[in-house]
Every structure is written in structure tokens, then in C-alpha cells.
Amino acid sequence: MWSLSNIAANIDLWLNEQVGATWAVVLEMVIAGVAVIGLFATLGLVLVIMERKVSAWMQIRLGPNRVGPKGMFQSLADTLKLLVKEGMTPGGADKLLFNVAPFVAMIVAMLLLAPLAFAKDFQLWDLNIGVLYISAVSSISVISILMAGWASNNKYSLLGAMRSGAQIVSYELSAGLAVLAIVVLTGSLRISDIIQAQENGWWLFKGHIPAIIAFIIFIIAVTAETNRAPFDMAEAESELTAGFHTEYSGMKFALFFLAEYANVFIVCAIGATLFLGGWMPFHIGNWTAFNGVMDWIPSSIWFFGKTFALIFLIMWFRWTFPRLRIDQLLNLEWKYLLPISMFNLLLVTLIAIMGWHF
Amino acid sequence: MFEEVGTTTEGDLIINMGPQHPATHGVLHLVVTLNGETIKNVEPHLGYIHRSIEKMCESLTYRQFIYVTSRMDYLSAHINNHACAMCVEKGLQLEVPPRAQVIRVLMDELTRIASHELWWGAMAMDLGAFTPFFHAFRERESINDIMEETCGARLTMNYMVPGGVMHDLHPNFQRRVKDFLQLYKSKVHEYDEMVTGNVIFQNRMKGVGIISAEDAISYGCTGPVARGSGVSCDVRKHYPYEIYDKLQFDEILETGCDSFARYMVRVREMNQSISIIEQLIDNIPEGDFQAKTKAVLKLPKGEFYSKAETARGELGVYIVSEGGTTPYRIKFRSPGFSNLSILNRMAKGGKIGDLIAAMGTLDLVIPDIDR
Numbered sequence: 001m002w003s004l005s006n007i008a009a010n011i012d013l014w015l016n017e018q019v020g021a022t023w024a025v026v027l028e029m030v031i032a033g034v035a036v037i038g039l040f041a042t043l044g045l046v047l048v049i050m051e052r053k054v055s056a057w058m059q060i061r062l063g064p065n066r067v068g069p070k071g072m073f074q075s076l077a078d079t080l081k082l083l084v085k086e087g088m089t090p091g092g093a094d095k096l097l098f099n100v101a102p103f104v105a106m107i108v109a110m111l112l113l114a115p116l117a118f119a120k121d122f123q124l125w126d127l128n129i130g131v132l133y134i135s136a137v138s139s140i141s142v143i144s145i146l147m148a149g150w151a152s153n154n155k156y157s158l159l160g161a162m163r164s165g166a167q168i169v170s171y172e173l174s175a176g177l178a179v180l181a182i183v184v185l186t187g188s189l190r191i192s193d194i195i196q197a198q199e200n201g202w203w204l205f206k207g208h209i210p211a212i213i214a215f216i217i218f219i220i221a222v223t224a225e226t227n228r229a230p231f232d233m234a235e236a237e238s239e240l241t242a243g244f245h246t247e248y249s250g251m252k253f254a255l256f257f258l259a260e261y262a263n264v265f266i267v268c269a270i271g272a273t274l275f276l277g278g279w280m281p282f283h284i285g286n287w288t289a290f291n292g293v294m295d296w297i298p299s300s301i302w303f304f305g306k307t308f309a310l311i312f313l314i315m316w317f318r319w320t321f322p323r324l325r326i327d328q329l330l331n332l333e334w335k336y337l338l339p340i341s342m343f344n345l346l347l348v349t350l351i352a353i354m355g356w357h358f
Numbered sequence: 359m360f361e362e363v364g365t366t367t368e369g370d371l372i373i374n375m376g377p378q379h380p381a382t383h384g385v386l387h388l389v390v391t392l393n394g395e396t397i398k399n400v401e402p403h404l405g406y407i408h409r410s411i412e413k414m415c416e417s418l419t420y421r422q423f424i425y426v427t428s429r430m431d432y433l434s435a436h437i438n439n440h441a442c443a444m445c446v447e448k449g450l451q452l453e454v455p456p457r458a459q460v461i462r463v464l465m466d467e468l469t470r471i472a473s474h475e476l477w478w479g480a481m482a483m484d485l486g487a488f489t490p491f492f493h494a495f496r497e498r499e500s501i502n503d504i505m506e507e508t509c510g511a512r513l514t515m516n517y518m519v520p521g522g523v524m525h526d527l528h529p530n531f532q533r534r535v536k537d538f539l540q541l542y543k544s545k546v547h548e549y550d551e552m553v554t555g556n557v558i559f560q561n562r563m564k565g566v567g568i569i570s571a572e573d574a575i576s577y578g579c580t581g582p583v584a585r586g587s588g589v590s591c592d593v594r595k596h597y598p599y600e601i602y603d604k605l606q607f608d609e610i611l612e613t614g615c616d617s618f619a620r621y622m623v624r625v626r627e628m629n630q631s632i633s634i635i636e637q638l639i640d641n642i643p644e645g646d647f648q649a650k651t652k653a654v655l656k657l658p659k660g661e662f663y664s665k666a667e668t669a670r671g672e673l674g675v676y677i678v679s680e681g682g683t684t685p686y687r688i689k690f691r692s693p694g695f696s697n698l699s700i701l702n703r704m705a706k707g708g709k710i711g712d713l714i715a716a717m718g719t720l721d722l723v724i725p726d727i728d729r
Contacts, residue, residue: 159710326711
């Protein structure tokens with residue numbers, strides 16, 4: 001059947017025939033790198049137009065509708081504009097940190113694409129500590145925000161960066177504990193093992209109520225971690241104009257923007273992988289015919305479908321909820337989410353030990 | 359009464375919020391002294407949009423100066439014009455025909471709804487929710503269409519003239535207003551679902567931006583800001599003008615004293631305005647829409663004062679006449695200026711987010727403050 005893994009296998013076969021094993025590996029690395037950069041850019045464009053269309057739909061307006069069919073090329077036009085804009089560095093800014101910060105944000109987002117399984121047997125790097133790797137790398141993103149906020153020589157940026165620092169460090173805990181719940185159920189940190197364990201049912205359904213609680217906490221925590229409304233304290237346009245990227249313009253701003261959307265995609269992809277079975281089709285017990293139909297849908301469609309459903313959920317939050325205040329934000333984490341997720345982890349452990357899950 | 363301003367200590371962060379800032383809704387400049395996220399002091403700086411309207415009015419005739427006042431509180435243009443027209447009528451001892459009175463009240467209440475709609479959207483936007491703004495504009499737009507048909511303008515209407523209104527209602531007026539009432543009633547539940555009932559919204563608004571009743575009186579707050587602290591101050595009730603004393607409506611009072619109380623006052627006030635419009639829309643008396651006046655108006659020597667309830671509070675118009683065709687001196691008592699003065703007291707000790715929420719509930723229109 002047509003699938004991404006078949007294409008990858010064919011390319012591998014063809015390269016091995018043409019240039020020999022060693023060069024094939026080198027070329028495959030290059031291809032993979034280019035593919036990641038291409039995916040990164042495409043995701044940015046797709047998610048920006050998706051967000052604008054979703055928000056327009058919620059706000060009873062049309063949204064972009066001039067460039068291309070139904071305005072679908074609007075984000076391409078915007079990218080072109082941002083590319084030719086002058087990237088200003090404000091006076092008194094720390095030039096090195098100021099210019100490096102957007103790249104750090106982007107590199108973090110790109111690194112996080114590595115362990116994701118986009119389709120059946122289609123994964124860049126199936127390392128044995130995949131979940132740990134994701135948690136570790138994603139926490140670097142706060143450094144880029146702190147760098148940007150500090151180096152901008154702007155008080156709004158500084159406030160935004162400090163808020164963001166407090167926020168990301170706090171919510172990393174709940175997100176980590178929610179992810180641990182699935183790790184405990186699976187007994188492995190490897191992404192492919194986690195997906196394989198959901199072959200006959202996704203963890204959201206198999207793990208009883210604790211898995212649902214973990215999923216809800218995960219969604220709240222990653223919304224906060226990606227600085228999206230209602231937790232967009234770092235940007236908070238009505239309070240801090242644009243927060244940490246107030247002083248950024250042109251392509252440097254666009255990189256932050258891209259990284260934000262790539263991060264949204266990545267956290268949703270992780271959520272889909274851990275709780276909704278990644279590329280695994282939806283199966284119901286022994287309904288063989290139904291399961292057969294589900295299997296017929298390509299695995300990449302399952303993965304992207306689940307991911308985009310979660311992305312839509314996060315966009316829905318953004319366009320309907322007001323923003324929390326900074327102290328309420330931290331209270332929510334330290335007084336509610338963290339104790340609940342700790343207790344939840346104990347429950348999950350109990351379930352895993354007793355083998356109560358399906 | 360006023361706390362000393364400008365005292366800073368080591369480690370304080372001074373931020374110039376504005377004159378261009380998304381939350382100040384215009385060119386208000388706040389010098390905010392922060393200790394971390396906590397607000398130590400807020401000092402509003404005014405004058406960025408000062409057009410010396412009072413001085414301009416002194417060189418315009420009694421017919422002309424009313425048009426300038428549309429540009430003060432542009433969201434209550436009708437009511438500004440109304441207050442000025444009433445003051446001139448007081449000087450001329452002019453009786454306004456009943457039809458004109460009803461038209462004036464209808465326009466005032468439509469303006470009040472439009473103004474509160476805009477405030478409601480902007481309030482939600484201050485708190486980070488963008489969608490309500492567009493929903494509020496959907497209803498506000500149909501009010502603007504009604505205004506456009508009858509007055510020819512959507513924002514600065516210039517419809518009220520001494521002695522009545524400038525011209526008669528558009529034939530479509532009644533039908534359009536009824537359509538609007540229907541639209542509003544079918545959509546008003548969205549307001550509660552989207553904003554009022556939202557947990558995050560309530561947590562952001564309750565218990566912050568406290569104005570005690572004493573403070574509200576001593577700082578001269580009027581309108582929904584004072585009524586949110588339980589101070590009864592509705593000019594329409596206490597000093598009824600036109601036909602307000604014959605209408606059935608309640609003065610909305612909330613005793614919460616916080617941002618949420620002021621929010622609820624405005625939301626409930628919209629419903630009262632709707633009920634006033636419902637009472638009047640089928641009962642517009644026939645007759646003249648304007649009293650007969652001389653071509654050149656001359657006020658007798660003396661001082662005249664009239665006031666009206668705008669969407670933001672009490673607007674006072676004070677005219678000193680030397681007997682000529684132009685006023686000797688005009689003074690406007692604008693609600694926004696007094697309401698702004700309490701900002702420092704409300705916001706002190708809160709977080710930046712509280713300052714934005716508190717400022718939102720004051721419903722500031724900067725040209726009204728600066729004039």
C-alpha cells in the first residue's frame with residue numbers, strides 16, 4: 001500500500017544501488033535535514049493560514065481572501081514581505097544575544113521534530129529515551145525567550161521574558177508528570193514502543209479516568225508552555241504590547257513566529273502520539289469490518305488528523321478565552337495542576353502495577 | 359487626599375504605557391512605577407489630543423458650537439449634542455416639541471447601547487479575548503446603520519440642534535430599530551456565555567480595582583463607575599430631562615465596588631436602554647421635530663448649566679453669556695476626566711493585568727478627557 005515508509009524505503013534502495021552504502025547514509029542525512037527544514041517552513045505557513053481562518057470563522061468575518069484561492073497563499077505573501085523587511089537591532093541592545101535568540105527558538109523546534117513518528121515506520125530518530133529527549137529539549141526554548149527579552153533593552157520585553165520564564169519552568173512540571181503517566185502505562189520511553197502499545201486501543205480510552213485527567217492536564221500545560229492564550233503572558237498584547245518580541249522585526253520576528261507555530265504542532269503531535277495512538281488507526285474491539293476500513297486509511301493521515309484536531313482545540317482556546325493574570329497562572333499550576341498530576345501519577349502507577357488497564 | 363506621586367526607590371521599574379499602547383484606547387500616557395509585576399504608582403499624563411474645544415466654542419455661534427462637541431466623547435456624540443442643545447434652550451427658554459423630545463431620547467439610548475457594546479468588546483480585548491469584540495461590533499453596526507440613515511453620519515452625528523432635532527426621522531427608522539431589537543435579543547445570550555459566565559473572566563474581574571463609595575464620591579466619579587460602587591447618580595433619574603420622568607426604567611446599582619460590579623452595571627444598563635426604546639418606538643408622537651427659532655440665536659446675559667447622562671457618566675455644560683451671539687465662556691464637565699483621576703487609587707498594589715482590567719472598566723474615551 002502507498003505510504004510514507006514505502007517511499008522512504010524506495011529512496012533508500014535506489015540510493016544504495018546508485019552510490020553505495022556509505023554515501024547513501026550521508027545523502028539520506030542531507031535529505032532528512034532538508035525534509036525537516038521543509039516541513040518546518042510548510043508547517044509555519046499552513047498553521048498561520050489555519051489560525052487566521054479559524055479565528056475569522058469564530059469572529060464572524062471572512063479572514064484573508066485575496067491572495068490565491070480563498071486566500072490560501074496569504075501566508076506565502078506575508079513571508080515574502082517579512083523576508084525583504086529590514087531586521088532592525090535597537091540601540092543599546094546586546095547585538096549577539098539579540099540576533100541569536102530567534103535561531104535558538106527555531107533550532108529547539110527543529111530538534112523536537114526528530115523523535116516524532118509521522119507515519120508507520122517513518123521516524124527520523126527512534127531513540128530509546130524519546131520522551132525524556134522531548135522534555136529536555138523543549139525546556140531549552142525558554143532560554144531563547146529570556147535571551148530575546150534581556151537583549152532587547154526594552155522594559156516590556158524584559159517583563160515578558162521574566163513572565164515566560166516563570167511560566168514555562170512551572171508548567172514543564174505538569175506536562176512532564178502527565179507524560180510520565182503514559183510512560184508508566186507503557187513501560188518504555190521509546191516513542192515507537194508507546195505507539196505499539198496502543199495497537200488495540202488508545203491510552204486515552206485504555207487508561208481509565210487517570211489517563212483522561214493526564215490528557216487534560218497535558219493540554220493545559222502545553223498550551224501554557226507554548227505561550228498560547230489563555231496563557232500568553234509572555235506576549236500579552238494588551239499589557240506588554242508584544243512582550244519578548246516587541247523589538248523584533250522582519251525575518252527575525254518571523255522566526256519567532258514560525259517557532260511558535262512549530263511548537264504548537266510539536267506539542268500537539270506529542271499529545272496525539274502519547275494519548276491518541278500516534279499513527280495507529282482507531283479500532284473498536286472485535287468489529288473486524290470496521291477495523292479493516294480504519295486500517296485502509298493511511299497512517300500518516302491518522303497522525304496528521306489527530307494532530308490537527310488537537311491544534312484546532314488549542315486555537316479554539318485562544319480565540320475564546322480571556323487571559324489569566326500572572327499570579328492566577330502560577331496558582332493554577334502550583335496549587336491545582338501539580339498536586340492533581342502527582343496524585344494522578346500515583347493512581348496510574350497503581351493501575352499499571354495491578355494491570356487494571358485494558 | 360491625593361497620594362504623593364513620583365516617589366521611587368531603588369529597583370523600581372518605570373514604564374511609559376502609552377501614548378501608543380494597545381490598552382490605553384487612544385493617546386493616554388500612563389507613567390507606571392512597578393515593583394516586579396506589582397504596581398506602585400500610576401500617573402496619567404494628558405494633553406496628547408487636546409484641541410481646546412472649549413476655546414473654539416467661544417468663537418462659534420450657539421448653533422455652530424454644538425457640532426464641535428460631537429468630537430469630545432465621540433461614542434456619545436448624540437448625548438453631548440443633547441446636553442449642549444438643552445443648555446442653549448434653557449437660555450432661550452425654548453419649549454421642545456414632544457416629537458423632538460422622543461426622538462432625542464431614542465437617539466440617546468441607541469447611542470448608549472452602541473457605546474456600551476464597544477466598551478464590552480474592548481473590555482474583553484483588554485483581558486486578552488479577541489472574539490467578543492467582533493460579536494459586539496455586529497450589533498453596534500446595525501445601530502450605526504440606523505444612525506446613518508437618519509443623521510447622515512455614523513459617529514459624529516450632529517443631529518441635535520437648539521429647539522429639537524435637525525430633520526425628521528427616516529421613514530425606515532421604526533422598522534430598522536425593531537429589527538435591531540430583535541437582533542439584540544437573539545444574540546444577547548452570547549454575551550453571557552462568552553464573557554460574563556467565563557471563569558477566567560470572573561476571576562480577573564472580581565475583587566480587583568476596588569472603588570469604595572466614599573472614594574467614588576470624593577473623586578467625582580459618575581456614571582457606571584460610581585453606580586458600580588452603589589452610588590446613585592443617574593442624571594436621568596435625579597434630574598430628569600426631556601421625557602425621562604415619564605418612562606419606566608431602573609437605575610442600575612451594584613454594590614460590588616470592584617471591576618466586575620462596573621462590568622455588570624453596563625451590561626444591565628444595555629437592557630434598560632433596550633426597554634426604554636421598546637416603550638418609545640411605537641409611541642413617537644406626530645408633530646414638529648423642531649421648535650421655531652430665530653435665525654440668529656442670542657442668549658440673554660447670564661449663566662446657564664445643564665447636564666445629561668452620557669454612556670460614561672454625567673456631562674455638564676456650563677455657558678456664560680454676555681448677551682451676544684457667541685458664548686463668553688464654555689466649560690464642559692466631562693465624566694471621563696473625573697473617572698480617570700481614580701485610576702491610581704484603584705490600580706495601586708495590583709498587578710499589571712489588574713491595571714488594564716481596571717482601566718477597561720473606567721471606559722475611558724481620551725478625547726473626552728482632553729477635549
